Amino acid sequence: MEESTRRSLEELSAEVASNPNSTAFVELAAAYRARGDLERAMRLCLRGLQRHPTHVEAHFELGRIYEARGERELALDEWGVVLQLAPEHLNTRLTLVRLYLDEGRQSDATAELERAETIAPGDPRLNEFRGLLDSGLAPPEAEGESGNGRGHVFESLGEDHPGTLGILLVDAEGEIIESHMPAENGDVQAALGTDLIEARAEAERVASYLQLGELKGMVVESKSARLTVSPVGRDVVIVATRTDLPAGQAALVVQRAWDLAESYLSNLNR
Incomplete structure:
Protein backbone atom coordinates (compact mmCIF):
# COMPACT_ATOMS: atom_id res chain seq x y z
CA MET A 1 0.00 0.00 0.00
CA SER A 135 7.05 -32.53 2.37
CA GLY A 136 5.09 -34.00 5.23
CA LEU A 137 5.31 -30.81 7.28
CA ALA A 138 9.06 -30.53 6.87
CA PRO A 139 10.10 -26.91 7.26
CA PRO A 140 10.75 -24.89 4.13
CA GLU A 141 14.40 -24.85 3.11
CA ALA A 142 15.74 -21.73 4.72
CA GLU A 143 16.35 -19.30 1.91
CA GLY A 144 20.00 -18.43 2.12
CA GLU A 145 21.20 -21.89 3.23
CA SER A 146 21.20 -23.49 -0.19
CA GLY A 147 24.34 -22.05 -1.72
CA ASN A 148 23.08 -18.61 -2.71
CA GLY A 149 25.34 -16.74 -0.31
CA ARG A 150 22.66 -15.92 2.25
CA GLY A 151 22.05 -17.30 5.69
CA HIS A 152 25.21 -16.10 7.45
CA VAL A 153 24.09 -12.77 8.89
CA PHE A 154 22.36 -14.34 11.88
CA GLU A 155 24.43 -17.52 12.15
CA SER A 156 26.47 -16.42 15.17
CA LEU A 157 23.32 -15.33 16.97
CA GLY A 158 21.81 -18.79 16.65
CA GLU A 159 25.01 -20.35 17.97
CA ASP A 160 25.31 -17.98 20.93
CA HIS A 161 21.67 -18.25 22.00
CA PRO A 162 20.37 -21.87 21.98
CA GLY A 163 16.82 -20.67 22.58
CA THR A 164 16.76 -19.10 19.12
CA LEU A 165 14.66 -21.18 16.72
CA GLY A 166 14.84 -19.06 13.59
CA ILE A 167 15.31 -15.57 12.19
CA LEU A 168 13.94 -14.00 9.02
CA LEU A 169 14.71 -10.61 7.50
CA VAL A 170 11.81 -9.72 5.21
CA ASP A 171 11.35 -6.74 2.90
CA ALA A 172 8.25 -4.56 2.59
CA GLU A 173 6.79 -6.91 -0.04
CA GLY A 174 7.17 -9.98 2.16
CA GLU A 175 10.21 -11.38 0.30
CA ILE A 176 12.94 -12.99 2.40
CA ILE A 177 16.22 -11.06 2.34
CA GLU A 178 18.11 -13.18 4.87
CA SER A 179 17.26 -16.15 7.07
CA HIS A 180 18.76 -18.54 9.56
CA MET A 181 17.19 -21.66 11.06
CA PRO A 182 19.57 -23.80 13.15
CA ALA A 183 19.57 -27.42 12.03
CA GLU A 184 19.46 -28.71 15.60
CA ASN A 185 15.95 -27.34 16.00
CA GLY A 186 14.46 -29.89 13.64
CA ASP A 187 12.04 -31.11 16.29
CA VAL A 188 10.08 -27.88 16.15
CA GLN A 189 10.77 -26.72 12.61
CA ALA A 190 7.66 -28.31 11.13
CA ALA A 191 5.33 -26.18 13.21
CA LEU A 192 7.70 -23.23 13.07
CA GLY A 193 7.52 -23.16 9.29
CA THR A 194 3.81 -22.37 9.40
CA ASP A 195 4.34 -19.83 12.18
CA LEU A 196 6.93 -17.93 10.14
CA ILE A 197 4.60 -17.81 7.14
CA GLU A 198 1.90 -16.39 9.38
CA ALA A 199 4.25 -13.86 10.93
CA ARG A 200 5.32 -12.64 7.50
CA ALA A 201 1.70 -12.21 6.47
CA GLU A 202 0.92 -10.44 9.73
CA ALA A 203 3.81 -8.03 9.25
CA GLU A 204 2.47 -7.13 5.79
CA ARG A 205 -1.06 -6.77 7.14
CA VAL A 206 -0.06 -4.38 9.92
CA ALA A 207 2.17 -2.44 7.53
CA SER A 208 -0.88 -1.84 5.34
CA TYR A 209 -2.61 -0.15 8.27
CA LEU A 210 0.19 1.93 9.78
CA GLN A 211 3.58 3.26 8.89
CA LEU A 212 6.10 0.69 10.05
CA GLY A 213 8.09 3.41 11.77
CA GLU A 214 5.37 3.73 14.38
CA LEU A 215 5.67 0.12 15.50
CA LYS A 216 8.16 -0.81 18.18
CA GLY A 217 7.40 -4.46 17.46
CA MET A 218 4.75 -7.07 17.95
CA VAL A 219 4.62 -10.61 19.30
CA VAL A 220 2.89 -13.60 17.72
CA GLU A 221 2.49 -16.52 20.14
CA SER A 222 2.01 -20.13 19.05
CA LYS A 223 2.39 -23.58 20.55
CA SER A 224 5.86 -23.98 19.12
CA ALA A 225 7.43 -20.55 19.42
CA ARG A 226 7.26 -16.92 20.39
CA LEU A 227 7.77 -14.76 17.30
CA THR A 228 8.75 -11.12 17.64
CA VAL A 229 8.25 -8.92 14.57
CA SER A 230 10.28 -5.67 14.55
CA PRO A 231 10.59 -3.01 11.84
CA VAL A 232 14.05 -2.17 10.51
CA GLY A 233 13.40 0.83 8.34
CA ARG A 234 11.00 -0.39 5.65
CA ASP A 235 11.98 -4.00 6.27
CA VAL A 236 11.05 -6.39 9.06
CA VAL A 237 13.06 -8.84 11.16
CA ILE A 238 11.18 -11.81 12.63
CA VAL A 239 12.78 -13.67 15.53
CA ALA A 240 11.45 -17.03 16.73
CA THR A 241 12.44 -18.13 20.23
CA ARG A 242 11.36 -20.99 22.44
CA THR A 243 8.27 -20.26 24.49
CA ASP A 244 10.08 -21.25 27.69
CA LEU A 245 12.98 -18.86 27.09
CA PRO A 246 13.01 -16.21 29.86
CA ALA A 247 11.70 -12.85 28.69
CA GLY A 248 14.97 -11.09 29.40
CA GLN A 249 16.97 -13.53 27.28
CA ALA A 250 14.40 -13.35 24.49
CA ALA A 251 14.64 -9.56 24.51
CA LEU A 252 18.42 -9.79 24.15
CA VAL A 253 18.07 -12.10 21.15
CA VAL A 254 15.57 -9.77 19.50
CA GLN A 255 17.76 -6.70 20.09
CA ARG A 256 20.85 -8.47 18.76
CA ALA A 257 18.96 -9.66 15.67
CA TRP A 258 17.75 -6.11 15.08
CA ASP A 259 21.30 -4.76 15.35
CA LEU A 260 22.62 -7.36 12.90
CA ALA A 261 19.79 -6.66 10.46
CA GLU A 262 20.32 -2.90 10.60
CA SER A 263 24.06 -3.28 10.05
CA TYR A 264 23.54 -5.68 7.15
CA LEU A 265 20.95 -3.47 5.45
CA SER A 266 23.07 -0.36 5.82
CA ASN A 267 25.84 -2.09 3.87
CA LEU A 268 23.59 -3.20 1.04
CA ASN A 269 23.16 -1.26 -2.17
CA ARG A 270 19.42 -1.77 -2.49
Whole structure:
Protein backbone atom coordinates (compact mmCIF):
# COMPACT_ATOMS: atom_id res chain seq x y z
CA MET A 1 0.00 0.00 0.00
CA GLU A 2 1.33 3.43 -0.86
CA GLU A 3 2.66 5.59 1.97
CA SER A 4 0.00 8.23 1.33
CA THR A 5 -2.81 5.77 2.00
CA ARG A 6 -1.54 4.64 5.38
CA ARG A 7 -3.03 6.23 8.45
CA SER A 8 -1.38 6.84 11.77
CA LEU A 9 -2.65 5.57 15.08
CA GLU A 10 -3.62 9.11 16.03
CA GLU A 11 -5.61 9.61 12.82
CA LEU A 12 -7.46 6.34 13.27
CA SER A 13 -8.22 7.11 16.91
CA ALA A 14 -9.52 10.56 16.00
CA GLU A 15 -11.76 9.16 13.27
CA VAL A 16 -13.27 6.51 15.53
CA ALA A 17 -13.79 9.04 18.32
CA SER A 18 -15.46 11.61 16.06
CA ASN A 19 -17.56 9.17 14.05
CA PRO A 20 -19.00 6.21 16.00
CA ASN A 21 -20.22 4.69 12.73
CA SER A 22 -16.75 4.64 11.17
CA THR A 23 -15.35 1.25 10.20
CA ALA A 24 -11.83 2.46 10.98
CA PHE A 25 -12.20 0.62 14.29
CA VAL A 26 -10.98 -2.52 12.51
CA GLU A 27 -7.66 -0.93 11.53
CA LEU A 28 -7.32 0.62 14.96
CA ALA A 29 -7.99 -2.71 16.69
CA ALA A 30 -5.36 -4.40 14.51
CA ALA A 31 -2.85 -1.72 15.48
CA TYR A 32 -3.53 -2.17 19.18
CA ARG A 33 -3.28 -5.95 18.81
CA ALA A 34 0.10 -5.52 17.11
CA ARG A 35 1.25 -3.45 20.07
CA GLY A 36 0.06 -6.10 22.52
CA ASP A 37 -2.90 -4.11 23.87
CA LEU A 38 -5.34 -6.99 23.43
CA GLU A 39 -7.98 -5.72 25.85
CA ARG A 40 -8.35 -2.41 24.05
CA ALA A 41 -8.31 -4.15 20.68
CA MET A 42 -11.05 -6.55 21.77
CA ARG A 43 -13.24 -3.78 23.17
CA LEU A 44 -12.92 -1.81 19.94
CA CYS A 45 -13.97 -4.78 17.83
CA LEU A 46 -16.87 -5.77 20.06
CA ARG A 47 -18.18 -2.22 20.19
CA GLY A 48 -17.75 -1.76 16.45
CA LEU A 49 -19.54 -5.01 15.69
CA GLN A 50 -22.57 -3.78 17.60
CA ARG A 51 -22.97 -1.16 14.87
CA HIS A 52 -21.62 -3.28 12.02
CA PRO A 53 -22.61 -6.88 12.82
CA THR A 54 -21.87 -8.16 9.31
CA HIS A 55 -18.48 -6.49 8.87
CA VAL A 56 -16.31 -9.34 7.61
CA GLU A 57 -12.92 -7.86 8.44
CA ALA A 58 -14.08 -6.97 11.94
CA HIS A 59 -15.01 -10.59 12.65
CA PHE A 60 -11.68 -11.73 11.19
CA GLU A 61 -9.75 -9.27 13.33
CA LEU A 62 -11.69 -10.25 16.45
CA GLY A 63 -10.69 -13.84 15.75
CA ARG A 64 -7.05 -12.79 15.57
CA ILE A 65 -7.42 -11.00 18.89
CA TYR A 66 -9.00 -14.04 20.54
CA GLU A 67 -6.22 -16.24 19.20
CA ALA A 68 -3.60 -13.87 20.60
CA ARG A 69 -5.38 -14.12 23.97
CA GLY A 70 -5.16 -17.90 23.82
CA GLU A 71 -8.91 -18.31 23.27
CA ARG A 72 -8.75 -20.48 20.17
CA GLU A 73 -12.35 -21.72 20.32
CA LEU A 74 -13.66 -18.16 20.35
CA ALA A 75 -11.32 -17.37 17.47
CA LEU A 76 -12.68 -20.29 15.46
CA ASP A 77 -16.22 -19.10 16.16
CA GLU A 78 -15.40 -15.69 14.69
CA TRP A 79 -13.73 -17.18 11.64
CA GLY A 80 -16.75 -19.39 11.17
CA VAL A 81 -18.87 -16.25 11.02
CA VAL A 82 -16.46 -14.80 8.45
CA LEU A 83 -16.87 -17.81 6.18
CA GLN A 84 -20.64 -17.66 6.51
CA LEU A 85 -20.57 -14.03 5.41
CA ALA A 86 -17.77 -14.39 2.85
CA PRO A 87 -16.88 -17.98 1.89
CA GLU A 88 -14.02 -16.72 -0.30
CA HIS A 89 -12.24 -14.81 2.46
CA LEU A 90 -8.67 -15.87 1.71
CA ASN A 91 -7.02 -14.79 4.96
CA THR A 92 -9.47 -16.87 6.97
CA ARG A 93 -8.88 -19.92 4.78
CA LEU A 94 -5.12 -19.58 5.17
CA THR A 95 -5.45 -19.02 8.90
CA LEU A 96 -7.33 -22.31 9.15
CA VAL A 97 -4.61 -24.02 7.11
CA ARG A 98 -2.07 -22.77 9.61
CA LEU A 99 -4.10 -23.95 12.58
CA TYR A 100 -4.66 -27.39 11.11
CA LEU A 101 -0.96 -27.76 10.32
CA ASP A 102 -0.12 -26.64 13.84
CA GLU A 103 -2.40 -29.39 15.18
CA GLY A 104 -1.07 -32.04 12.78
CA ARG A 105 -4.39 -32.31 10.91
CA GLN A 106 -2.93 -32.74 7.45
CA SER A 107 -6.11 -33.86 5.70
CA ASP A 108 -8.04 -30.86 7.02
CA ALA A 109 -5.18 -28.54 6.12
CA THR A 110 -5.07 -29.99 2.60
CA ALA A 111 -8.80 -29.55 2.09
CA GLU A 112 -8.68 -25.96 3.32
CA LEU A 113 -5.65 -25.17 1.18
CA GLU A 114 -7.41 -26.52 -1.91
CA ARG A 115 -10.31 -24.17 -1.21
CA ALA A 116 -7.85 -21.29 -0.87
CA GLU A 117 -6.19 -22.23 -4.17
CA THR A 118 -9.50 -21.83 -5.98
CA ILE A 119 -9.91 -18.36 -4.48
CA ALA A 120 -6.47 -16.89 -5.22
CA PRO A 121 -4.30 -19.32 -7.19
CA GLY A 122 -1.50 -16.78 -7.55
CA ASP A 123 -1.04 -15.94 -3.89
CA PRO A 124 2.59 -16.74 -2.93
CA ARG A 125 1.55 -18.01 0.52
CA LEU A 126 -0.19 -20.94 -1.14
CA ASN A 127 3.07 -22.30 -2.49
CA GLU A 128 4.67 -22.07 0.94
CA PHE A 129 1.86 -23.97 2.63
CA ARG A 130 1.72 -26.47 -0.24
CA GLY A 131 5.43 -27.06 0.19
CA LEU A 132 4.93 -27.86 3.86
CA LEU A 133 2.16 -30.31 3.08
CA ASP A 134 3.97 -32.01 0.21
CA SER A 135 7.05 -32.53 2.37
CA GLY A 136 5.09 -34.00 5.23
CA LEU A 137 5.31 -30.81 7.28
CA ALA A 138 9.06 -30.53 6.87
CA PRO A 139 10.10 -26.91 7.26
CA PRO A 140 10.75 -24.89 4.13
CA GLU A 141 14.40 -24.85 3.11
CA ALA A 142 15.74 -21.73 4.72
CA GLU A 143 16.35 -19.30 1.91
CA GLY A 144 20.00 -18.43 2.12
CA GLU A 145 21.20 -21.89 3.23
CA SER A 146 21.20 -23.49 -0.19
CA GLY A 147 24.34 -22.05 -1.72
CA ASN A 148 23.08 -18.61 -2.71
CA GLY A 149 25.34 -16.74 -0.31
CA ARG A 150 22.66 -15.92 2.25
CA GLY A 151 22.05 -17.30 5.69
CA HIS A 152 25.21 -16.10 7.45
CA VAL A 153 24.09 -12.77 8.89
CA PHE A 154 22.36 -14.34 11.88
CA GLU A 155 24.43 -17.52 12.15
CA SER A 156 26.47 -16.42 15.17
CA LEU A 157 23.32 -15.33 16.97
CA GLY A 158 21.81 -18.79 16.65
CA GLU A 159 25.01 -20.35 17.97
CA ASP A 160 25.31 -17.98 20.93
CA HIS A 161 21.67 -18.25 22.00
CA PRO A 162 20.37 -21.87 21.98
CA GLY A 163 16.82 -20.67 22.58
CA THR A 164 16.76 -19.10 19.12
CA LEU A 165 14.66 -21.18 16.72
CA GLY A 166 14.84 -19.06 13.59
CA ILE A 167 15.31 -15.57 12.19
CA LEU A 168 13.94 -14.00 9.02
CA LEU A 169 14.71 -10.61 7.50
CA VAL A 170 11.81 -9.72 5.21
CA ASP A 171 11.35 -6.74 2.90
CA ALA A 172 8.25 -4.56 2.59
CA GLU A 173 6.79 -6.91 -0.04
CA GLY A 174 7.17 -9.98 2.16
CA GLU A 175 10.21 -11.38 0.30
CA ILE A 176 12.94 -12.99 2.40
CA ILE A 177 16.22 -11.06 2.34
CA GLU A 178 18.11 -13.18 4.87
CA SER A 179 17.26 -16.15 7.07
CA HIS A 180 18.76 -18.54 9.56
CA MET A 181 17.19 -21.66 11.06
CA PRO A 182 19.57 -23.80 13.15
CA ALA A 183 19.57 -27.42 12.03
CA GLU A 184 19.46 -28.71 15.60
CA ASN A 185 15.95 -27.34 16.00
CA GLY A 186 14.46 -29.89 13.64
CA ASP A 187 12.04 -31.11 16.29
CA VAL A 188 10.08 -27.88 16.15
CA GLN A 189 10.77 -26.72 12.61
CA ALA A 190 7.66 -28.31 11.13
CA ALA A 191 5.33 -26.18 13.21
CA LEU A 192 7.70 -23.23 13.07
CA GLY A 193 7.52 -23.16 9.29
CA THR A 194 3.81 -22.37 9.40
CA ASP A 195 4.34 -19.83 12.18
CA LEU A 196 6.93 -17.93 10.14
CA ILE A 197 4.60 -17.81 7.14
CA GLU A 198 1.90 -16.39 9.38
CA ALA A 199 4.25 -13.86 10.93
CA ARG A 200 5.32 -12.64 7.50
CA ALA A 201 1.70 -12.21 6.47
CA GLU A 202 0.92 -10.44 9.73
CA ALA A 203 3.81 -8.03 9.25
CA GLU A 204 2.47 -7.13 5.79
CA ARG A 205 -1.06 -6.77 7.14
CA VAL A 206 -0.06 -4.38 9.92
CA ALA A 207 2.17 -2.44 7.53
CA SER A 208 -0.88 -1.84 5.34
CA TYR A 209 -2.61 -0.15 8.27
CA LEU A 210 0.19 1.93 9.78
CA GLN A 211 3.58 3.26 8.89
CA LEU A 212 6.10 0.69 10.05
CA GLY A 213 8.09 3.41 11.77
CA GLU A 214 5.37 3.73 14.38
CA LEU A 215 5.67 0.12 15.50
CA LYS A 216 8.16 -0.81 18.18
CA GLY A 217 7.40 -4.46 17.46
CA MET A 218 4.75 -7.07 17.95
CA VAL A 219 4.62 -10.61 19.30
CA VAL A 220 2.89 -13.60 17.72
CA GLU A 221 2.49 -16.52 20.14
CA SER A 222 2.01 -20.13 19.05
CA LYS A 223 2.39 -23.58 20.55
CA SER A 224 5.86 -23.98 19.12
CA ALA A 225 7.43 -20.55 19.42
CA ARG A 226 7.26 -16.92 20.39
CA LEU A 227 7.77 -14.76 17.30
CA THR A 228 8.75 -11.12 17.64
CA VAL A 229 8.25 -8.92 14.57
CA SER A 230 10.28 -5.67 14.55
CA PRO A 231 10.59 -3.01 11.84
CA VAL A 232 14.05 -2.17 10.51
CA GLY A 233 13.40 0.83 8.34
CA ARG A 234 11.00 -0.39 5.65
CA ASP A 235 11.98 -4.00 6.27
CA VAL A 236 11.05 -6.39 9.06
CA VAL A 237 13.06 -8.84 11.16
CA ILE A 238 11.18 -11.81 12.63
CA VAL A 239 12.78 -13.67 15.53
CA ALA A 240 11.45 -17.03 16.73
CA THR A 241 12.44 -18.13 20.23
CA ARG A 242 11.36 -20.99 22.44
CA THR A 243 8.27 -20.26 24.49
CA ASP A 244 10.08 -21.25 27.69
CA LEU A 245 12.98 -18.86 27.09
CA PRO A 246 13.01 -16.21 29.86
CA ALA A 247 11.70 -12.85 28.69
CA GLY A 248 14.97 -11.09 29.40
CA GLN A 249 16.97 -13.53 27.28
CA ALA A 250 14.40 -13.35 24.49
CA ALA A 251 14.64 -9.56 24.51
CA LEU A 252 18.42 -9.79 24.15
CA VAL A 253 18.07 -12.10 21.15
CA VAL A 254 15.57 -9.77 19.50
CA GLN A 255 17.76 -6.70 20.09
CA ARG A 256 20.85 -8.47 18.76
CA ALA A 257 18.96 -9.66 15.67
CA TRP A 258 17.75 -6.11 15.08
CA ASP A 259 21.30 -4.76 15.35
CA LEU A 260 22.62 -7.36 12.90
CA ALA A 261 19.79 -6.66 10.46
CA GLU A 262 20.32 -2.90 10.60
CA SER A 263 24.06 -3.28 10.05
CA TYR A 264 23.54 -5.68 7.15
CA LEU A 265 20.95 -3.47 5.45
CA SER A 266 23.07 -0.36 5.82
CA ASN A 267 25.84 -2.09 3.87
CA LEU A 268 23.59 -3.20 1.04
CA ASN A 269 23.16 -1.26 -2.17
CA ARG A 270 19.42 -1.77 -2.49
